Amino acid sequence: MENAIEIKGLCKNWPSFRLKNVDITLPKGYIMGFIGANGAGKSTTISLLTGRAKADGGSCKIDGVPAEALSPRQKEDIGLVLDECPFPETLNYKEIDKFMKNIYSRWDSAKFLADCTAFGLNPKQPVSKYSKGMKMKLSIAAATCHGAKTLILDEATSGLDPVIRDEILDMLLDFVQDEENSVFMSSHITSDLEKVCDYITFINNGRIVFSMTKDEVDTTYGMLRCSAEEFEKIDKSRIVHSRKNAYSVDALVYKNKIGPGHIVDKASLEDIMLYYVKEGKH
Amino acid sequence: MKGLLLKDIYTLKATLRIYAVMIIIYRIIGAETGNTSLLYTFFVLACAIIPMTAIAYDDRCTWNSYTASLPVSRTKVALSKYVLGLLSLAFCIVCDVSAFFLSDKINPAEFTAALISASCTAVIYMSFTIPVVYKLGAEKSRIAILVVMLLPAAVIFGGMYIAVKAGWHITVPEQIIENILRNGLLIFSAASILILIASMAVSVSIYKKRDF
Numbered sequence: 001m002e003n004a005i006e007i008k009g010l011c012k013n014w015p016s017f018r019l020k021n022v023d024i025t026l027p028k029g030y031i032m033g034f035i036g037a038n039g040a041g042k043s044t045t046i047s048l049l050t051g052r053a054k055a056d057g058g059s060c061k062i063d064g065v066p067a068e069a070l071s072p073r074q075k076e077d078i079g080l081v082l083d084e085c086p087f088p089e090t091l092n093y094k095e096i097d098k099f100m101k102n103i104y105s106r107w108d109s110a111k112f113l114a115d116c117t118a119f120g121l122n123p124k125q126p127v128s129k130y131s132k133g134m135k136m137k138l139s140i141a142a143a144t145c146h147g148a149k150t151l152i153l154d155e156a157t158s159g160l161d162p163v164i165r166d167e168i169l170d171m172l173l174d175f176v177q178d179e180e181n182s183v184f185m186s187s188h189i190t191s192d193l194e195k196v197c198d199y200i201t202f203i204n205n206g207r208i209v210f211s212m213t214k215d216e217v218d219t220t221y222g223m224l225r226c227s228a229e230e231f232e233k234i235d236k237s238r239i240v241h242s243r244k245n246a247y248s249v250d251a252l253v254y255k256n257k258i259g260p261g262h263i264v265d266k267a268s269l270e271d272i273m274l275y276y277v278k279e280g281k282h
Numbered sequence: 283m284k285g286l287l288l289k290d291i292y293t294l295k296a297t298l299r300i301y302a303v304m305i306i307i308y309r310i311i312g313a314e315t316g317n318t319s320l321l322y323t324f325f326v327l328a329c330a331i332i333p334m335t336a337i338a339y340d341d342r343c344t345w346n347s348y349t350a351s352l353p354v355s356r357t358k359v360a361l362s363k364y365v366l367g368l369l370s371l372a373f374c375i376v377c378d379v380s381a382f383f384l385s386d387k388i389n390p391a392e393f394t395a396a397l398i399s400a401s402c403t404a405v406i407y408m409s410f411t412i413p414v415v416y417k418l419g420a421e422k423s424r425i426a427i428l429v430v431m432l433l434p435a436a437v438i439f440g441g442m443y444i445a446v447k448a449g450w451h452i453t454v455p456e457q458i459i460e461n462i463l464r465n466g467l468l469i470f471s472a473a474s475i476l477i478l479i480a481s482m483a484v485s486v487s488i489y490k491k492r493d494f
Contacts, residue, residue: 052350053493072353079351086348088293088339095292102285103352152351 002064004028004150004182005049009058012044019044019206021058026199028149029179031172033193034186035269036203037277042186045203046154049184050080062150076106079143083155085135089128093121093138104146115141133164140171151175153185157192165189169196190269200269204276221272222255222264234258241275252276286354286362287369290336297335298370301328305374309381321378322400328370329404330411333363334427337412338420347494360416360489364482367408371401398467402474407431409474409481416488 003025010022019041026032036042047053049060051067060067065074087096093116101107116123119137127135136156143151151172157165172183173196187193193200194214201211212220221240231242231249238258242251252275255264291298305328308321340346349359375397382393410430415423444450 047347047494050351052347072355075351075353080348082344082347084344086344088289088343088345090293090296090339091289099285099288099292102288103354105353 002028003061004030004063005032005184006061006064007045007049007058010045010048010055010060011057012048012053013056014044017041017044017206019048022203022206022208024201024208024211026182026184028182029176030198031176031183031185031196032199032201033190033197033269034184034201034203035188035190035193035273036186037273038188040203040277041206042203043154044206046152046184046186050078050152073105076104076146077149079146079148079151081136081139081143081151081153081156083158085127085130085139087127087138087142090126092123092126093141094123096138096142100142100146106147108145108147112141112145115145133160136160136164136168140168144171144175149180149182151181151183151185153183153187155186155188157185157187157189165192172196190273194269202269202272202276209276217269217272218266220255221267222253222258223267223271224251224253224258224262224264225249226251226262230262234262243275283354283358283362283365286359287365290362290366293339294332294336297332301332301370302373305377309377313381321374322396322403325371325374325400325404326407328374329367330407332370333367333408333412334415334420334423336363336366337415341420346492350494356490357486360486361482363412364408364478364485367412368405371404374404375401395467398471402470405474405478409477413481413484413488416485416492 005024005026007022007024010019012019017039022041022045024032024034024045034042034045044053048055049062049067051070054068062070062078063074065071070078094113097107097109097112100112101109116138119134119141121130121134121138127138130138140156153172157168160168169192172185175181176183185193185197197214199211199213200217202209210217210220224234225248226234227247228244228249231251234253238254240252240254242249252267252271253264255267258264301324305321305324308324312321346359349356378397382390411423411427414426414430417423418426
């Protein structure tokens with residue numbers, strides 16, 4: 001199986017933050033969700049992956065080519081969607097089309113203009129008049145109309161209402177109908193990722209906690225609720241983190257290690273994030 | 283490069299329209315009165331302020347981060363602002379030359395000297411401002427640019443003041459002064475081209491090292 005994205009031993013040292021030995025592999029044809037708290041290292045990883053910053057160690061490859069060695073032709077295969085609209089606010093989408101077709105050799109003007117119209121964008125309005133959702137749709141239209149095979153989205157759905165988020169998720173699912181296409185998206189909105197992602201990568205404090213298929217996440221982690229007495233009898237190597245309430249204990253556990261006799265519910269990505277980030281500090 | 287320039291031109295369309303109208307008005311005034319000093323001030327403004335404004339627009343959105351994923355090199359992105367400034371200057375020169383042919387009140391020798399001097403000043407001004415803006419960003423660079431532009435004058439006038447106060451008598455051989463006066467425009471043009479090339483190299487180096 002060919003990989004769309006391959007990150008190995010990636011390190012970056014900022015004065016107040018360190019990214020440590022990040023390993024991520026996304027096979028072609030799949031969607032990977034990249035989750036983590038604010039400041040965990042998601043945007044730094046995406047910056048390094050897209051060549052916006054230089055790594056202090058390790059490597060990032062897109063479609064088998066190191067990020068820093070991507071030729072202009074190979075960069076046409078990448079679509080980047082940032083959390084903010086990248087286009088200056090005085091432009092309207094027709095002007096964006098006019099200059100972008102001079103940047104991308106495979107820019108499909110007809111598709112871009114049709115997508116913008118379908119998204120309800122006004123061709124005469126400048127970007128500054130667009131709502132956040134409209135700006136995001138414009139960014140996605142720009143990222144998908146030059147024959148990109150790998151879409152990289154950095155917090156693209158944050159701040160959007162559920163209807164627009166759902167439309168964007170549908171677009172991503174359509175995009176990966178072609179088995180050569182892949183999506184790597186970071187988001188705080190774990191419910192969105194649960195809907196569309198095949199793989200989940202969780203980063204905390206600059207380190208990868210896990211990177212596995214969504215099904216593996218479901219079979220690895222579970223939520224246990226029991227009394228304090230019962231909890232004391234459980235081998236603590238089977239517990240990820242726990243939270244003590246007045247009369248019970250809630251715990252994120254390794255589902256396949258906890259053994260029979262305990263009721264273990266499904267752990268959502270939000271549960272996993274909360275227990276690792278919040279309870280992990282205590 | 284063409285795409286990057288088009289982006290800047292569309293982004294600055296309102297500003298460019300105002301500059302174009304002002305340049306044409308000042309040129310008409312200059313052609314009628316024979317006084318072109320206001321127009322030449324606009325040469326400098328057009329050449330330096332337009333690229334700075336374009337960089338400021340880029341800084342206000344995530345364009346610089348986005349360009350990393352575009353099929354254009356960082357070198358081209360950095361140099362595109364110089365090309366934008368030089369295109370603005372070319373527009374000014376075209377307006378100026380066309381007005382010269384339409385007016386009989388302008389002395390040809392003075393016109394040529396003034397045009398070359400203004401163009402060189404504009405290029406030098408642009409060459410000092412763009413690297414500073416790339417290094418510090420559009421917001422932080424304003425004071426730094428003011429300091430950079432005033433520094434040569436401060437050094438010259440400060441030096442003269444100290445020399446007068448101290449009673450120094452610095453004499454420059456007349457031959458050197460004559461040479462400078464005779465070849466002044468040539469020296470000025472060559473210096474401005476060299477400064478422009480050095481500035482481009484510095485800007486490309488700064489832009490390549492930037493993390494977005």
